[in-house]
Amino acid sequence: xxxxxxxxxxxxxxxxxxxxxxxxxxxxxxxxxxxxxxxxxxxxxxxxxxxxxxxxxxxxxxxxxxxxxxxxxxxxxxxxxxxxxxxxxxxxxxxxxxxxxxxxxxxxxxxxxxxxxxxxxxxxxxxxxxxxxxxx
Amino acid sequence: xxxxxxxxxxxxxxxxxxxxxxxxxxxxxxxxxxxxxxxxxxxxxxxxxxxxxxxxxxxxxxxxxxxxxxxxxxxxxxxxxxxxxxxxxxxxxxxxxxxxxxxxxxxxxxxxxxxxxxxxxxxxxxxxxxxxxxxxxxxxxxxxxxxxx
Numbered sequence: 001x002x003x004x005x006x007x008x009x010x011x012x013x014x015x016x017x018x019x020x021x022x023x024x025x026x027x028x029x030x031x032x033x034x035x036x037x038x039x040x041x042x043x044x045x046x047x048x049x050x051x052x053x054x055x056x057x058x059x060x061x062x063x064x065x066x067x068x069x070x071x072x073x074x075x076x077x078x079x080x081x082x083x084x085x086x087x088x089x090x091x092x093x094x095x096x097x098x099x100x101x102x103x104x105x106x107x108x109x110x111x112x113x114x115x116x117x118x119x120x121x122x123x124x125x126x127x128x129x130x131x132x133x134x135x136x
Numbered sequence: 137x138x139x140x141x142x143x144x145x146x147x148x149x150x151x152x153x154x155x156x157x158x159x160x161x162x163x164x165x166x167x168x169x170x171x172x173x174x175x176x177x178x179x180x181x182x183x184x185x186x187x188x189x190x191x192x193x194x195x196x197x198x199x200x201x202x203x204x205x206x207x208x209x210x211x212x213x214x215x216x217x218x219x220x221x222x223x224x225x226x227x228x229x230x231x232x233x234x235x236x237x238x239x240x241x242x243x244x245x246x247x248x249x250x251x252x253x254x255x256x257x258x259x260x261x262x263x264x265x266x267x268x269x270x271x272x273x274x275x276x277x278x279x280x281x282x283x284x285x
Binding site (some may be wrong): 019022023027046049052053058060061086 | 143144148149152153156157160161164209239240242243244257258259261262266
């Protein structure tokens with residue numbers, strides 16, 4: 001976003017084409033009820049690729065995020081949101097379930113890192129990266 | 137996702153459409169204005185490509201698209217609230233963008249990945265949404281909770 005005019009890597013047509021195609025599809029998947037499954041697929045894809053890229057960045061800093069646990073936690077949160085409704089009683093239950101998933105992810109990630117024999121500094125950094133990826 | 141399920145239909149669909157329209161539109165507006173007339177760097181140590189002219193272009197695009205959203209589908213929120221909200225969302229989007237840039241820079245990566253042509257990776261697309269999702273959720277929660285029965 002917001003690049004300088006002299007940036008040699010500018011690819012304006014790519015950006016226009018992607019925006020012109022992607023944005024209307026995204027808006028249609030939200031506004032047209034029959035296209036809701038498409039929105040779910042797009043949201044899931046965004047979550048998967050976003051998490052994957054975050055873990056790639058973490059690995060470049062020599063952290064070892066628990067990728068399987070991260071994707072499992074992300075999938076659990078996604079499933080909760082998929083079945084969530086605006087009903088206040090249901091929302092309270094959903095919130096408790098989300099907290100439970102985050103607690104489970106934190107404990108599970110720490111136990112797995114400990115069992116792998118990681119030194120304390122690596123253990124904390126890698127577990128933190130795993131959990132932060134899911135939360136963001 | 138919380139925006140999608142946190143409110144009754146059609147409000148949730150309108151909020152989410154407004155969210156994507158404004159943020160993706162401001163992102164594109166900022167990109168092209170920055171490309172065309174960008175001179176003054178915004179945060180040279182974090183992201184040398186970002187300019188103040190791009191910020192201005194992003195805010196203008198966000199305001200225009202917020203007005204489009206109001207007249208197209210989102211009449212529940214008056215323009216006197218929608219336009220300032222769109223401007224604040226753009227600024228939050230830039231903060232998210234800078235945060236992700238700092239993250240990439242510290243990891244020694246230019247783009248998080250090359251997933252989307254001309255856009256970099258998925259994180260490069262999601263960064264401006266990151267800080268805005270809670271902003272819009274809580275704004276809508278307080279605004280519509282007060283006004284709806």
